[in-house]
Amino acid sequence: MSTSRPSSTPKPVPDFRRLFDSTLSPLLILAPDFTIVEVNRAYLTATGTRRSIVGRPIFEVFPDNPEDPSADGVTNLRRSLETVVGTGRTDTMALQRYDIPTGDEGGFAERYWSPVNTPVLDADDQVTHIIHRVEDVTEFVRLRRAGHERERAAAEAQMRAEGMEIDLFVRAREIREVNEQLRRVNGELDAAGRQLQEEQRAKDRFIATLSHELRNPLAAATAATELLALDLPGGHPALSVLERQLGILARMSNDLLDGTRALTGRLELVPERMDLRSAVESACVDMRGLFGHEGRALDLRLPDGPVLVDGDRLRLAQVLTNLLSNALKYTLPGGRTDVCLATVDGQAQLTVRDDGIGFDPGQAEELFGVFMRAAPAGPHTPEGLGLGLAVARTIVELHGGRISAHSDGPDKGASFGVLLPTAAPDAPQPARPATTGRAQRQLVILIVEDNTDLAATYRALLERQGHHVTVVHTGADAVTATEAGLFDVVLCDLGLPDMDGYTVARAVRSRPHGAGLRLIAVSGFSRGTDRTLAHEAGFDAHLAKPLPLADLLDLLER
Template sequence: MQTHISPTAAVRTEQRFQTLFEQAPFSVQLLSVDGRTLKVNQAWKDLWGAQDGDPLLQFVLAEYNMLEDPQLEAKGVAAPLRRAFAGEAVRLPAILYDPVALGKPGLARWVEATARPIKAPDGSVLEVMLIHEDVTDRLMAERELRASEAQFRTIADAMPQMVWSTLPDGYHDYYNRQWYEFTGMPDGSTDGEAWNGMFHPEDQPRAWALWRHSLESLEPYEIEYRLRHRSGEYRWVLGRALPVRNEEGHVVRWMGTCTDIHEKKQVRDELLAANRRKDDFLAMLAHELRNPLAPISTAAHFLKTAPNDPDKVLRSAEIVERQVRHMTMLVDDLLDVSRVTRGLVELEKAPVAIKAVVIHAIEQVRPLMEARGHRLTTRMPAGEVHVLGDATRLVQVMSNLLTNAAKYTPANGAVSVSMEIGEQVEVRVADRGIGIEPQLLPHVFELFTQGERSPDRSQGGLGLGLALVKSLVELQGGRVTADSAGRGQGSTFTVTLPILADKPEPAAPATAGQGIMNATRPLRVMVVDDNTDAAETLGMLLESLGHHATVIHDPAKALEAAAHAAFDAFVLDIGLPGMDGYALATRLRAHERCGAATFIALTGYGTEDDRRRGSEAGFDHYLVKPADLGELARLLQRP
């Protein structure tokens, strides 16, 4: 059935088309099949600034052929336009419209077009319609965005931190150069969720859970985790991220950083561990100092309640003597460590027979080993070997190692000492005791480091011995190492020292002091100490030895007493009220009655600087509390 359209209807249809064409809100240009412009609408005229009667409009409608325009060919528009004339709908590249070049005022604009063929029922192209769009704002925004992104990437790549970014849902789509340099991963290989696989397996669940929480709650993300370095090791990093919001408050992106904190975290952890060790040490120090005070207090009670019972008096005196000796050792260890760490130890180096050092150390520790039923074996090569060192300090080193072996070896256990001689001499002290945990082994020579103790703290000590051993050995050009297979596997400590090339006569190790001797020449002795108990007990001891003792607690009264009586010797404390012992000694020494007297400092100050000041003040001898009373008695008898 054939449909006939009346002339009137055709006119109305044409009018509607013309109305729609003219009133279309976008620029339309209708082209003939040979590339000439048939018609343009009002939006086209507004876009190009060419109204009716304008030369540009007349030129476009009368003469201009788009298929023959060389400028369109150069701008890459002609080729896709020809495809439109061949029947294909195409989008033409944006071109810059410069109204000034066309003799029009105004700003340059970017224009993009879509070419759509209008076809006959048989498919042949009748006309081509160009629809133009002013894309200046969009292109400018895109250009600014690209410039901003380029600037961001430049800044991000220049940062020392790793920078990353994700989409609002958490999908990782950007990492800066530092990320790839740190991880050694190929570009793009950690996008998406692959980032979590870069963390230490123990940290992955925690990192993922916290990241999901931040995405859901929009709270800042912050975490410390171990990230795999390009070297294969895991290093501690600090990860942080914040949501980026638009003007409406919606999250459009997450920006994050990763900062390498490996060294800082190690230092922080070491400081925390050192602080814990210090606290443990202070607790142990309090325990160790309180322990001897209890028997001393009990012995003092016996001395008051049973002064006429010789047996109780003797036993009480022995208890006090043993406990004071123990406290003295603790204080000496503290002072030794203090002097060593401050570089104040002065060694008296001389040729030393190392075998004699070991034997002397064994003799010092033998009572402890016999009390615990230990079997001690020694293995030393024939012949003698000498080292250049401080004999007393070397004995201290060896006795410390042997004492540790005895303390940490169960009763009836075994301890061995062996020596090997090669380019250097090695002395090994081995035991089959409680051993050293692997995590503790690298730190056994550090200050305040101690292994786990039994609840009764039967091992005793302050954990200073090995730190002191290491320092003293290194001061003498050697080294000390520790080895243990772990808990219950025993321990081995090896001291290595350089051998002395020549073989001179060795210096004998220090010998134990002799007992307290009675006065063969009674002296008039003034004791000055503001500690009443210390002064009174020392005065009683001197009286018991046959001397005449005057006990004074105030420096001014000491000067007054010296002005009215002559004294053969003065035993002065240093820390006195109002006038220290140095000043008191200087003033007493200047007195005509006291110039020839013997001056002995008896004080708790024992540094090298203290001793130097004592010598400058006129002291003949300098003793540190608690002093060897036998030595004090002998000093008083020297002519």
């Protein structure tokens, strides 16, 4: 095997000061006496300060808020910094309230931070500097405060959902930092190819595990909400809050996972010849209830004839869902959003126009960047990770199309346009069989799920439908339970504690009566490769968590 010779031209040395200043995480460099010696732009933006703070003691720049008698920001930060100087080790602080001066007649703004203090050591292991890195998590703390509901069961589910919001935010930051590190290493060290590949594989495993870990509690909360709805046929204000917030969490989770796949070029499509009108209409139906919550109007205009494209039905519906979610965030109560699908010059043209807050016209292209928002961060900034538009652009471009944004300026609304190539008319597609009412047959169902909350909730929901349900929590118990062949359907998680769901499926299928069982994988592992592996192992279907009860019942009917 031949090896390449080193280049005779020396590689340029990176401008580390520029790299430091361009880092997206807020960073502050301190001397051992806690004097500020350097700061990057992200930190100045997050704290609303200027470079004139360099050379001043940090506790002089950021004193405790005198209006808050319980303020302990200075005490806790000083203790952490002294620990770093004394031990030469990194100290990660707990979530910390530390108000910052606003400059308005001595005023302070309430802020919450997630700080990490890291030492820089010289050859003698003496601390020469301290890197103070923070993340502003104020908006998520405020969401948590606003989330308490009167009903105890509803309140517990709400708190679990809000905890996942903060987890999503922190994990999104971690993924972004890993991506930035990978790009820098790839550009500077050609010889590190094998190491980069291993890091990429580790990140893929991390994303898959993240998907499973986030979707499990989200599925349990969703199922519990549906069970509460059955117990409260007259409705309850807390239920609508939970449904909306869980829907937001599901979209945030999908955006986070799809955003990482988009950045690495691993977003998968399952194309088919389809009428785009059906995907657009379905997305609008799913979102219409959210628009009606505060009097917002959603109007849809579709052409009379079909709009044929070769595309992934679910992904194209996701594009519109992300655009509608964006309009929902930035349109005030009582506002209006118009969706129009048309065919123009041989292309499918989808337009989403709202009368919301708008944006500076020069900002249009930036909106499609990762973690970007139309409104600056602040107490009234809507929830979200700033990934929806980036994912939408990736999906559209994978379909050979274009997406763009336009606004005449702040408070003048916004318009997002999608252009997709249309497909030539093909042979008529076979009509789908007509759907009948719910099947009345009682099924004997085995649920294999290690999340006890989720398993119990699925059991209660299915028993309410008249089915006979047994629950086990391990793969070994599932293999034992199916020996006698007493079940019609097995709903099996893929990530079990003792053996994976694929092994369970192969064991069941290997028996004489195994062909008669219907095996359904229900899992947070929902990538295309996961579906392929499930099919190869013998599963008849693969459903991603969180799984709405209606979708499960539809599958059981078939």
